[in-house]
Amino acid sequence: MPTRILRILRRSLTLKIFTLCFVCVHMPLIAVIAYLGSGFGAEPMPLLFLLLIATVAGTGLCFLGLWWLIRPLKELASAVETYQANGGSLNLAARSEDEIGTVTAAVSTMVTRMDGAVRRLHHQATTDALTGLGNRRWLSERVDDELARASRQAEPLSVVLFDLDLFKAINDSHGHHVGDQVLVAVAQLVRTHLRRYDLAARIGGEEFCVVLPRTRRADALMIAERLRKAFAALEMLPLPPGSVTASFGIYEAAPGDALQHILSMADKALYDAKRTGRNRIADAAQLASDR
Template sequence: MRLAGLKTTFNSSLTLKIFCTCFLSTHLPLISLAVYLTMSSHGNLGPIFIVVLSATLVGTIFCLGSVWIFLHPLRQVTRAIEIYRVKGHVEKISSLRQDEIGVVTNGVANLIRELDRKIEQLRRQAYTDPLTGLGNRHWFNEAAAREISRAARDKTPLALILLDLDHFKRINDEYGHDVGDKVLMAAGATIQDCLRPHDVAARIGGEEFSIVLANTNLDTAVEIANRLKTRLERIIINPLPNGRVTASFGVYQADPAKQSLKTMLKAADHQLYSAKRSGRNTVCSAAALS
């Protein structure tokens, strides 16, 4: 077992391999001298042997220290790769050396940083609606689940808002999809501007948006929905007439300890359709039974 462990250590350590090579190379003259002195018939050559042995030991220490210093950047690179693989954290590493190891160190460091930027860009694309800048449905499901778990754990209120732009298909049909896209972008910007930093908002359908309001009761959620309704009415997009951009709102105060996200969305959707049946551009609300 011990032999297998030494073999594993040797195979995984470049420093040990280089040191063993240098050690054997520097000790060959000493071994040759020892053999010569053993077979020689000359007088007392002990002092010579001691001097050569001492010089060899000093050379060995110098060799090990040099190898350790030369390979230090590679150990930094190895550690940075492992930290990035396990934790996703990019460590700042760089080398001022201009030799091969310096080039490799800086090259790998740049590659890790570039890889992290690309992964972050892909992550944003995977979770962000490109038109409005809000989260998409996949991101919303994850973020909302976290908020629900936190609210259930902390026993704090939680509310949902579903809003649907009124007669959005008519805008696309009458004015074109370019105008429709501008309406969606303006709606996304309005939602972002009206909400608090910790609120969760996403575009979950063509013209449908969903918002999770943490630590928020029904009255406050209705106030936020009405504020959004008023701000949407003020959006001006040519050639649409003023006040053409409106939305219907379904507000629901959930019970995080007993309800799932699916159940909450279904209840909020029920209020949304009540708002549509009431003539649109209105807010309907309800709360979970305690």
């Protein structure tokens, strides 16, 4: 029976508060009963002094007890406010079995699930579902940070824009499922040939963008050439050898360039590569000097 009562007491905040207040309010009476029961006389002054001490002690004990019982709720509120202001994780351990412990555990679980759902939604919103590369939205978010970092540290940044040649003919002749396989294979080759800090995104049907931090145009040309050769060597049945090729446009960003301008300059170079025969690389800086 006592064990059951203790279990009920642990799980009920209301019962804890009631028990605490009951004991604290009746502490003067308990003290008087204990005093008289111990055989002491009923002189007025000692009794008044005892009542005063018991009242002060009961009040202090009640305050401390209530603070201790409600402290987890205050910690929960503080953690939620911090989470709302700064984000991050909400790691809270339920230290009691009462209602506050139940709410703390529930809030922690809900926030964890919500964070996971938000991360999944963000991943879905910024990732190309077919190739697994980033999409145009993801590219916009990341490139702004890379441009700002390159500007602060006075480092170069180059962009490679490429488009698969005659991709519509592949879809028309062999079906869209083959075209999808080509896109997936191309994305895998891009991952294989890039460094861990490079950025790659599919920004159109068969158009891709690669952002190369800390890279001059000469090095960007070499990376693009490796990709061009890898695509041309790709063997995919039922396509004949050499069916997968791409045209490339290269641009090294200048200080203060915005993403739209960078893509525009690389796109002009890409268009020139298409116009002059496909399966080749054009450099925006070279085009500008030729003019």
